[in-house]
Every structure is written in C-alpha cells, then in structure tokens.
Amino acid sequence: MxxxxxxxxxxxxxxxxxxxxxxxxxxxxxxxxxxxxxxxxxxxxxxxxxxxxxxxxxxxxxxxxxxxxxxxxxxxxxxxxxxxxxxxxxxxxxxxxxxxxxxxxxxxxxxxxxxxxxxxxxxxxxxxxxxxxxxxxxxxxxxxxxxxxxxxxxxxxxxxxxxAGVTVFDAIRTSEWSPGDICLVQGIGGLGHLAIQYAAKLGLKVIAVSSGSSKAELALSLGAHAYLDASSTDVVAHILALGGARLILCTAPYAAHISAIIPAVARGGTVTLVSAATDGKIEVENVMMNLRRATVRGWGCxxxxxxxxxxxxxxxxxxxxxxxxxxxxxxxxxxxxxxxxxxxxxxxxxxx
Ligand SMILES: [Zn+2]
Ligand SMILES: [Zn+2]
CATH class of the missing domain: 3.90.180.10 (Medium-chain alcohol dehydrogenases, catalytic domain)
Structure with a gap:
C-alpha cells in the first residue's frame, strides 16, 4: 500500500x-x-x-x-x-x-x-x-x-x-489467588500506581507500601485498602499478623527494599518481580520459602x-x-x- x-x-x-x-x-x-x-x-x-x-x-x-x-x-x-x-x-x-x-x-x-x-x-x-x-x-x-x-x-x-500496564496486569492475572486475598504492592510509581488499580479491581485486598507518607492519599484514591509507610512501620510483622500476603508485587527497582519485604509472603504465596532492580542482588531466606512453599518469580512484558x-x-x-x-x-x-x-x-x- x-x-x-x-x-x-x-x-x-x-x-x-x-x-x-x-x-x-x-x-x-x-x-x-x-x-x-x-x-x-x-x-x-x-x-x-x-x-x-x-x-x-x-x-x-x-x-x-x-x-x-x-x-x-x-x-x-x-x-x-x-x-x-x-x-x-x-x-x-x-x-x-x-x-x-x-x-x-x-x-x-x-x-x-x-x-x-x-x-x-x-x-x-x-x-x-x-x-x-x-x-x-x-x-x-x-x-x-x-x-x-x-x-x-x-x-x-x-x-x-x-x-507498564500489561506487565503488572499479567503478573497479577497469572498468579494463584482468590478474591479477598492480600496483595502487597511495593512501590507507587509508574508500575505500582497501575498495579494498585488492577489488583483492587480484580478483587484483591491491596496494601500499598512506600517510604514516607506523601503517597498515602494517592494510594488509597487508586483503590488500595491500606497504605504502609515502610520508613516507620514493620511491614513484614504487620502483614504476617494479617496472615501474610498471597501476592507481593515488587515494582520499585531497589534490591534491598525488595529483599526486606519478601518475608511478608503468605504460605503458598507468590512474590513477583516486575521491577528491574540492577542496584544489587535480591536475597531470600531459603528455609522460610521452603516451609511456606512460597514462590519468587520474575515477569516481563x-x-x-x-x-x-x-x-x-x-x-x-x-x-x-x-x-x-x-x-x-x-x-x-x-x-x-x-x-x-x-x-x-x-x-x-x-x-x-
Ligand atoms: Zn517499558
Ligand atoms: Zn521464537
């Protein structure tokens, strides 16, 4: 033509x-x-x-x-x-x-x-x-x-x-979860602000995590059920007290932050790395993952x-x-x- x-x-x-x-x-x-x-x-x-x-x-x-x-x-x-x-x-x-x-x-x-x-x-x-x-x-x-x-x-x-959209949408869509399960969204940026919306609309209980309080109102307006300030809250203890997160979506590319939040995963839960952290290695506690039969996986577009x-x-x-x-x-x-x-x-x- x-x-x-x-x-x-x-x-x-x-x-x-x-x-x-x-x-x-x-x-x-x-x-x-x-x-x-x-x-x-x-x-x-x-x-x-x-x-x-x-x-x-x-x-x-x-x-x-x-x-x-x-x-x-x-x-x-x-x-x-x-x-x-x-x-x-x-x-x-x-x-x-x-x-x-x-x-x-x-x-x-x-x-x-x-x-x-x-x-x-x-x-x-x-x-x-x-x-x-x-x-x-x-x-x-x-x-x-x-x-x-x-x-x-x-x-x-x-x-x-x-x-950004299809990556986080599919990361959620292809994981095993049930409506009402906790989905922890780490980071509220280009990926995270979409992940919060998709997870909430799909029926998950979304808890958004970032540092500081400046993004709390935004996270809630996007559909998050709660917001946690990682700089002043023990996020892992808080989430485990609720039974753990069935899904953890790591969207902010900071290896240390991701490593710190992985232990919040629930038994049988999935941690998905949609971030592309290049600032270091992500660490997981092997025995904890075994006992919970939890998964850490990567996901691309x-x-x-x-x-x-x-x-x-x-x-x-x-x-x-x-x-x-x-x-x-x-x-x-x-x-x-x-x-x-x-x-x-x-x-x-x-x-x-
Ligand atoms: Zn891209
Ligand atoms: Zn091919």
Missing part, C-alpha cells in the same frame, strides 16, 4: 550513539515492507527501559535508534502482504508494546510462549520505536483495539498500558494479544495511567523526569 497521500517526511527523536544527546530529526517516509504496518503515532510513553537505548547497555543495539515501546496510534498504511488482513485496515486503532514480534520457530515459540522467544524483537531496540510521528511495526507486534477504549481514556492515558486483553479490561474497569504529556521537542525533559524518578507517574509524548 503506497504512502502517496501521506507526508513525505516525519519527525522522530533518536539516540545517535551510546550516551549521545537525544536528537529530534526529520526522516523520509517510505512505503512499509510487506509485513510491516505503518502507524501514525498519537501517543508514546517514556519508559525507564528507554535508558538501555540511551546508554547502549542492551546487547546488540544498533545506532541511530528511535526508542519508544508504549505506542498507540492508527494504521496509516499496510505492507503488501497485509493487504487482505481481516483485522488491520487503514485508520484502525492499534498499539505497539515492548514485544516486537517473535520467530515462531524457536523452542519457546513452538510451545506457544511467544513472549520468551529466543530471537524475538523488542520495539524501539531492535527496530525503531514510537517516539516519532510515524513508526513501522511488524504485524505480529501490533495490537488491535476497539474504538471504545477511547471513551474514558485519552491516547496518552492508554499508551503506558502497552508496557507480554505480546500483542496480551496487551489487547489488558487495554480492554482497563476500559471496562476504568483503570487509567496517570500521565504528564510532552511534545516530541520536549522529549529530553520527559526522559530526564523519568530517570530522576520525578514522573507522576508516566511521561508520555503526544502528537497533535
């Missing part, structure tokens, strides 16, 4: 080299390759994982690279192989998340575990992402969204669901069909990301806010 009716160029933000300053540049718009979807981007969330592109610490990154893996927009053109697609058409509302597609042939893919594909692409890492007016996405990375998702949320409020489920549920349950909007030209400031932990709670690049 040709792009004759579209602009000849588009603006994007790009990293020229590891540790290079972000550049806003103008690129030529080309026709999509056979299996590509050209997306007119309406909003693109800034994720702390964008730092891998900035500092070059992701294996195999090639430069220049446009990051952005929390993307919502509309189909602008389809590659020739997708002309007969029954789900994608020009103008359709779509999203692109962290998972940039899968090979369909590796050991993980052959068992249907596409998110763990050994040769999978990562949006904004192995191909250019959504911090741009247009992006080219492999068809397998594209989620199809019904128009109704825009009835109670803006493009900007939806964008973070494609990484799902695939396009997972994001479709997450966004649909978010609309139904009125779960929304709290966002601050920036223009593409303001990207460096939006990124700095995320890296300095000042975002309340997701910074999103929006396009008029």
């Amino acid at each position: 040709s792009t004759d009716s579209l602009p000849k160029t588009y603006k994007a933000v790009s990293s020229p080299r590891p540790h290079g300053a972000w550049e806003v540049l103008t690129k030529e718009l080309r026709d999509p390759l056979p299996h590509e979807v050209l997306v007119r981007v309406h909003a693109s969330g800034v994720c702390s994982s964008d730092h891998f592109v900035h500092d070059g610490s992701w294996p195999g990154l090639q430069y220049p690279r446009i990051p952005g893996h929390e993307v919502i927009g509309r189909v602008a053109a389809l590659g020739s192989a997708l002309a007969g697609s029954t789900r994608l058409r020009v103008g359709a509302l779509v999203g692109v998340g962290w998972n940039g597609g899968y090979c369909a042939a590796c050991a993980a893919c052959r068992t249907g575990d596409f998110a763990a594909c050994e040769r999978g692409d990562v949006t904004g890492f192995t191909f250019d992402g959504g911090h741009a007016e247009y992006m080219y996405a492999p068809e397998r990375a594209v989620a199809s969204l019904p128009e109704e998702v825009l009835t109670n949320a803006s493009y900007a409020e939806l964008a973070p669901l494609f990484c 799902g695939c396009a069909p997972d994001t479709e489920r997450c966004v649909t549920f978010s609309t139904m349950a009125n779960v929304k990301s709290l966002v601050q909007e920036y223009s593409l030209e303001e990207f460096a400031r939006a990124y700095a806010g995320v890296m300095e932990n000042k975002a309340r709670f997701r910074n999103v690049i929006v396009f008029p």
Whole structure:
C-alpha cells in the first residue's frame, strides 16, 4: 500500500550513539515492507527501559535508534502482504508494546510462549520505536483495539498500558489467588500506581507500601485498602499478623527494599518481580520459602494479544495511567523526569 497521500517526511527523536544527546530529526517516509504496518503515532510513553537505548547497555543495539515501546496510534498504511488482513485496515486503532514480534520457530515459540522467544524483537531496540510521528511495526507486534477504549481514556492515558500496564496486569492475572486475598504492592510509581488499580479491581485486598507518607492519599484514591509507610512501620510483622500476603508485587527497582519485604509472603504465596532492580542482588531466606512453599518469580512484558486483553479490561474497569504529556521537542525533559524518578507517574509524548 503506497504512502502517496501521506507526508513525505516525519519527525522522530533518536539516540545517535551510546550516551549521545537525544536528537529530534526529520526522516523520509517510505512505503512499509510487506509485513510491516505503518502507524501514525498519537501517543508514546517514556519508559525507564528507554535508558538501555540511551546508554547502549542492551546487547546488540544498533545506532541511530528511535526508542519508544508504549505506542498507540492508527494504521496509516499496510505492507503488501497485509493487504487482505481481516483485522488491520487503514485508520484502525492499534498499539505497539515492548514485544516486537517473535520467530515462531524457536523452542519457546513452538510451545506457544511467544513472549520468551529466543530471537524475538523488542520495539524501539531492535527496530525503531514510537517516539516519532510515524513508526513501522511488524504485524505480529501490533495490537488491535476497539474504538471504545477511547471513551474514558485519552491516547496518552492508554499508551503506558502497552508496557507498564500489561506487565503488572499479567503478573497479577497469572498468579494463584482468590478474591479477598492480600496483595502487597511495593512501590507507587509508574508500575505500582497501575498495579494498585488492577489488583483492587480484580478483587484483591491491596496494601500499598512506600517510604514516607506523601503517597498515602494517592494510594488509597487508586483503590488500595491500606497504605504502609515502610520508613516507620514493620511491614513484614504487620502483614504476617494479617496472615501474610498471597501476592507481593515488587515494582520499585531497589534490591534491598525488595529483599526486606519478601518475608511478608503468605504460605503458598507468590512474590513477583516486575521491577528491574540492577542496584544489587535480591536475597531470600531459603528455609522460610521452603516451609511456606512460597514462590519468587520474575515477569516481563507480554505480546500483542496480551496487551489487547489488558487495554480492554482497563476500559471496562476504568483503570487509567496517570500521565504528564510532552511534545516530541520536549522529549529530553520527559526522559530526564523519568530517570530522576520525578514522573507522576508516566511521561508520555503526544502528537497533535
Ligand atoms: Zn517499558
Ligand atoms: Zn521464537
């Protein structure tokens, strides 16, 4: 499908080299390759994982690279192989998340575990992402969204669901628990503020934990049943007195804080690391975990069909990301806010 009716160029933000300053540049718009979807981007969330592109610490990154893996927009053109697609058409509302597609042939893919594909692409890492007016996405990375998702949320409020949202939603959804069980949410940031909403809407008794009292009111307004200030409360003793936490979602990337909260897990409970702590090793007490038959597991972002489920549920349950909007030209400031932990709670690049 040709792009004759579209602009000849588009603006994007790009990293020229590891540790290079972000550049806003103008690129030529080309026709999509056979299996590509050209997306007119309406909003693109800034994720702390964008730092891998900035500092070059992701294996195999090639430069220049446009990051952005929390993307919502509309189909602008389809590659020739997708002309007969029954789900994608020009103008359709779509999203692109962290998972940039899968090979369909590796050991993980052959068992249907596409998110763990050994040769999978990562949006904004192995191909250019959504911090741009247009992006080219492999068809397998594209989620199809019904128009109704825009009835109670803006493009900007939806964008973070494609990484932050689906990650915490699936971390909860795929754990074993019953309605009314205690879910401890460690950290109230980009991931945590969504985790509180999902866990509460799904029927868990949410107890949010952070340091200080400044986030208490917010946590309760998001649906938490209680808030604990870890700087003045013995969180583990408090939770164990209630029978322990069936779920612990660790969302703030501080290894020491995570290690300290793990002993609050209930018998048969699950601790899920959705954080990406790189400031040290997480420690667990082996015998305690044995006696409680408890689990510590990691969790990463799902695939396009997972994001479709997450966004649909978010609309139904009125779960929304709290966002601050920036223009593409303001990207460096939006990124700095995320890296300095000042975002309340997701910074999103929006396009008029
Ligand atoms: Zn992300
Ligand atoms: Zn694969």
